[in-house]
Amino acid sequence: MKLTMRLGARSYDIILKRGCLKNLHQFTDTARRRVFILTDSGVPAQYARTVLAQCPRGSVYTVPQGEGSKSLRVYGQVLGAMLAAGLDRKDLLVAVGGGVVGDLGGFCAATYMRGIDFVNCPTTVLAQVDSSIGGKTAIDLGPTKNIVGAFWQPKLVLADPDTLATLPPRQVANGLAEALKTGLIGDPQLFALFERGDPAQALEQIIYRSLCFKKKTVEADEHEQGQRACLNFGHTIGHGIEAVRGVSARRKTGLYHGECVALGMLPMIEDKALQKRTRAILRKLGLPTALRGDKRKILAQMQHDKKARGGAVTVIRVPGLGCWRADTVPMDELGALLGLETEALE
Ligand SMILES: NC(=O)c1ccc[n+]([C@@H]2O[C@H](COP(=O)([O-])OP(=O)(O)OC[C@H]3O[C@@H](n4cnc5c(N)ncnc54)[C@H](O)[C@@H]3O)[C@@H](O)[C@H]2O)c1
Ligand SMILES: [Zn+2]
Known part of the structure; x- marks a missing residue:
């Protein structure tokens, strides 16, 4: 199924389809630009690998799992890794994971070089039903949630229900x-x-x-x-x-x-x-x-x-x-x- 978020120049498609993660390259240019794939340590590595396989100039960066990664410290580390990977304004950040990776990755994309393209590949139910669309990106300051952030719409959202097979019932x-x-x-x-x-x-x-x-x-x-x-x-x-x-x-x-x-x-x-x-x-x-x-x-x-x-x-x-x-x-x-x-x- 395809939905289109209609926001004028910031419009984008939301693909909800089993197996669509394998087809990212059909929806966005992953061949010619650098692709920074952000994931976390709790997301089965196979999903980031599936994306990497479609990105000849791609690299994977893994942050620790959990809300703790929505912090200024980890945010700084990710930006540092993006710079070290040589990302420029035409390159792409792809988040592969739940709401934590999506919120953090979206905010990194929103602020790196005043904003680069962002694709969200949500792999939790929460991220597929809610957090991956809408353009709210943020990190926390201590216990205060989502207090540092930006509105930054993704260019594409690929929700692959097959990825939910590995998600614990809770x-x-x-x-x-x-x-x-x-x-x-x-x-x-x-x-x-x-x-x-x-x-x-x-x-x-x-x-x-x-x-x-x-x-x-x-x-x-x-x-x-x-x-x-x-x-x-x-x-x-x-x-x-x-x-x-x-x-x-x-x-x-x-x-x-x-x-x-x-x-x-x-x-x-x-x-x-x-x-x-x-x-x-x-x-x-x-x-x-x-x-x-x-x-x-x-x-x-x-x-x-x-x-x-x-x-x-x-x-x-x-x-x-x-x-x-x-x-x-x-x-x-x-x-x-x-x-x-x-x-x-x-
Ligand atoms: N931006 C928004 O509009 C919005 C909306 C709602 C929630 N949020 C944010 O989303 C966050 C919560 O998101 P969440 O519930 O997805 O948490 P999460 O990203 O921490 O994911 C939950 C756990 O599942 C693991 N995981 C992810 N995908 C998996 C998979 N396919 N198989 C097995 N394990 C997997 C992760 O490593 C993590 O340990 C909160 O920070 C919340 O503030 C944002
Ligand atoms: Zn919520």
């Missing part, structure tokens, strides 16, 4: 949390795929529907001046939880991004029956439904969230299936979202 569920987010805010049929059958059996359809909704949203509001904010549903609380309980370079155990988003969505669903249905889906997927951990620490992180502006935070609420609303919540009322007054999350 990572599959982690990515499905972002797709469930999409169903809740804007696609009841996508929600139904989760509710009715086995989501693992409908993976390609789930990826396709998620990409369609995100594409439409980004086309309408590329730089998040308005409606693109709906994609942040679950993320205000989610990022707070991730900063405190997330898997990081310092802490090897904890919760993944999608797991934190899952927890962040529940209290923002206003319709109690829908909240119950969502909780049942989260259980079915093996995602967490109860927030454990120090809520005061999570609150402190939320107050540092980059979306905090002028003493207030914009949060996305879902009043009913397939619709959403942006609300401005004063800083001192954020605790209520976490159930610090009422134990809404338990």
Whole structure:
């Protein structure tokens, strides 16, 4: 399947097809230019090798797996390696991996020589349903997520569902949390795929529907001046939880991004029956439904969230299936979202 993200001069194709990783050279010039292939140590090396085989002037650079690589230190190392590889403004960076490699690689491409071409080959469910399209690239500053970044659209996205065969089940569920987010805010049929059958059996359809909704949203509001904010549903609380309980370079155990988003969505669903249905889906997927951990620490992180502006935070609420609303919540009322007054999350 091919989708086209229509953004004028920054338009690009999104290919969703089994085995498409082998065909990168058909979609972009990999023969004549230098190609810097960025991957991480947890991505099976065969995927970067598949890309390398199509790039006579290619090289592979591998960063350590995990959110810790979205750091200024690793960012500097990658830029140094790009310079050492002799990349110039006409060359190409290809990210092969999950959201970490995509966010880091996209930001390196956005800033190296004031911007070079970037192709994203997402290999996790999370990256295929969400992070690989839309042009948001970023790294973290300590526990503060995505605070240094740029809008930099890829030239092409190649989502090959075959690469998901090696993904551990917990990572599959982690990515499905972002797709469930999409169903809740804007696609009841996508929600139904989760509710009715086995989501693992409908993976390609789930990826396709998620990409369609995100594409439409980004086309309408590329730089998040308005409606693109709906994609942040679950993320205000989610990022707070991730900063405190997330898997990081310092802490090897904890919760993944999608797991934190899952927890962040529940209290923002206003319709109690829908909240119950969502909780049942989260259980079915093996995602967490109860927030454990120090809520005061999570609150402190939320107050540092980059979306905090002028003493207030914009949060996305879902009043009913397939619709959403942006609300401005004063800083001192954020605790209520976490159930610090009422134990809404338990
Ligand atoms: N830019 C955006 O719009 C956007 C949207 C959502 C999330 N994100 C970011 O995405 C990141 C999370 O992405 P993620 O969940 O993909 O995490 P990730 O990139 O860390 O990948 C998860 C793990 O799976 C491994 N892996 C990747 N592909 C694999 C494969 N095919 N087989 C086996 N193992 C594989 C990785 O090495 C890693 O250990 C977060 O940093 C989040 O902030 C960005
Ligand atoms: Zn997310």
